[in-house]
Amino acid sequence: MKYKANWAWVDGAWAANVLLESDTQGFWKRIQPNAAPAETSGAEQLGCVVPGLVNAHSHAFQRAIAGLTEHSSQSGDDFWSWRDRMYRVALRVGPDHLEAIATWLYSEMLQSGYTHVCEFHYLHRNPDGQNYADAAEMTWALVRAAEKVGIGLTMLPTLYMNQGFGQPGLNSMQRRFASTPESILGIQQSVIEYANASGKQACLTSGVAIHSLRAVAEIEILNLTSSSGTAPVHIHVAEQTKEVADCVAHTGLRPVEWLLAHANMDARWNLVHATHTSVPEIRGIQVQQASVVLCPTTEANLGDGLFDLPEGLLQKMRWSIGTDSHVNRNWAEELRLLEYGCRLSLRKRNVSLLHLNGLGSTGQVLFENSVQGGSQAAGLPLSGIALGQRADLVEIDLDSHALLGVPVERLMDAMIFSTPSFEVRNLFVAGKKCIQQKMEWKSAFLKTMLEL
Numbered sequence: 001m002k003y004k005a006n007w008a009w010v011d012g013a014w015a016a017n018v019l020l021e022s023d024t025q026g027f028w029k030r031i032q033p034n035a036a037p038a039e040t041s042g043a044e045q046l047g048c049v050v051p052g053l054v055n056a057h058s059h060a061f062q063r064a065i066a067g068l069t070e071h072s073s074q075s076g077d078d079f080w081s082w083r084d085r086m087y088r089v090a091l092r093v094g095p096d097h098l099e100a101i102a103t104w105l106y107s108e109m110l111q112s113g114y115t116h117v118c119e120f121h122y123l124h125r126n127p128d129g130q131n132y133a134d135a136a137e138m139t140w141a142l143v144r145a146a147e148k149v150g151i152g153l154t155m156l157p158t159l160y161m162n163q164g165f166g167q168p169g170l171n172s173m174q175r176r177f178a179s180t181p182e183s184i185l186g187i188q189q190s191v192i193e194y195a196n197a198s199g200k201q202a203c204l205t206s207g208v209a210i211h212s213l214r215a216v217a218e219i220e221i222l223n224l225t226s227s228s229g230t231a232p233v234h235i236h237v238a239e240q241t242k243e244v245a246d247c248v249a250h251t252g253l254r255p256v257e258w259l260l261a262h263a264n265m266d267a268r269w270n271l272v273h274a275t276h277t278s279v280p281e282i283r284g285i286q287v288q289q290a291s292v293v294l295c296p297t298t299e300a301n302l303g304d305g306l307f308d309l310p311e312g313l314l315q316k317m318r319w320s321i322g323t324d325s326h327v328n329r330n331w332a333e334e335l336r337l338l339e340y341g342c343r344l345s346l347r348k349r350n351v352s353l354l355h356l357n358g359l360g361s362t363g364q365v366l367f368e369n370s371v372q373g374g375s376q377a378a379g380l381p382l383s384g385i386a387l388g389q390r391a392d393l394v395e396i397d398l399d400s401h402a403l404l405g406v407p408v409e410r411l412m413d414a415m416i417f418s419t420p421s422f423e424v425r426n427l428f429v430a431g432k433k434c435i436q437q438k439m440e441w442k443s444a445f446l447k448t449m450l451e452l
């Protein structure tokens with residue numbers, strides 16, 4: 001495919017009159033700013049384009065409870081009472097429900113400019129806690145949803161074995177999550193074989209995930225991660241202060257400290273949340289080349305706390321963003337809240353520039369870090385509009401209210417910090433144009449909401 005963009009976000013800045021060409025596999029083979037008119041003949045004309053972003057953390061089924069857990073009939077609502085309510089829905093979601101929820105959710109992600117999602121998937125067994133005839137039955141529902149809407153997918157079958165530190169086995173509410181390193185590796189293998197056999201490996205791959213340190217013992221973490229190849233490894237870690245305290249009581253180490261000391265971490269690793277992480281731990285994450293997946297709206301919704309973003313930026317720690325429980329599906333809002341949380345806490349402005357002596361564009365720092373970290377989370381070449389990277393493009397509607405009258409050099413800042421959010425005009429994944437929404441997807445989602 002051949003495109004000509006009036007403006008394109010290339011190497012962290014706006015370039016003008018950019019000729020973009022993708023190969024037959026869906027990767028960029030030519031990127032030329034300031035292209036002459038003769039070179040762009042026959043190209044599809046686009047206005048202002050940015051790379052697609054990776055949504056690095058998703059539990060698709062939780063989209064079904066977005067907005068439904070803000071009413072409480074008991075005092076002391078917290079993460080753990082939210083989790084009980086989430087479990088009640090998790091016990092009712094069948095493969096058809098999951099496909100309908102994920103199809104609608106992924107179409108919403110496309111509409112906001114995400115072109116890839118990492119699905120942290122632990123709903124493996126049927127509602128009785130038995131294996132489906134195909135152990136990957138629920139996984140395929142998510143794969144079908146992604147294929148239908150055209151979003152890229154990194155499947156992360158998730159290992160979940162224990163209900164807590166020193167509490168082996170699962171409770172009855174967790175029966176659908178039951179898994180072993182072997183069952184997780186089997187699902188990973190099935191997805192990779194399917195992607196290769198169907199020629200979809202540019203858009204579909206699989207890593208593995210460990211639910212959390214409280215849910216998986218050390219020996220099983222090592223069994224899983226030593227056999228999962230070079231694919232991404234994701235883990236929830238240090239989201240809640242109670243989890244940190246339990247980990248210290250059980251192991252003598254804080255959760256991230258424990259990972260740094262015992263998990264043989266490297267650039268495959270993506271630590272989801274890492275909310276309660278100290279300065280030395282952030283330094284350790286950077287040294288081991290692991291990445292952190294921040295989910296600001298979910299972390300705010302659940303009352304988790306604030307990650308120390310200025311310190312992460314100072315240490316050049318890699319990070320990406322995810323929408324996790326999907327109370328929000330818009331990347332600009334995730335980045336805005338990430339910055340605003342720190343501003344409110346530090347009572348300073350433009351905190352993402354503190355490591356640059358306060359100089360530059362906050363939008364540029366936030367967006368570029370998310371793009372680069374997203375590629376590590378997905379385990380695919382998704383590092384922006386650059387040679388060899390997947391040909392994902394998001395065309396921004398410059399008529400969006402948020403962007404009216406904004407000069408091009410401030411557009412990225414306005415895309416994040418002016419609301420209501422900008423609109424997406426066109427979207428391409430691996431060089432193919434995606435339809436962002438279909439009525440039948442909405443109808444199937446509404447039907448599922450009534451059934452759950």
Ligand SMILES: [Zn+2]
Pocket residue numbers: 057059120236272324
């Ligand atoms: Zn999560």
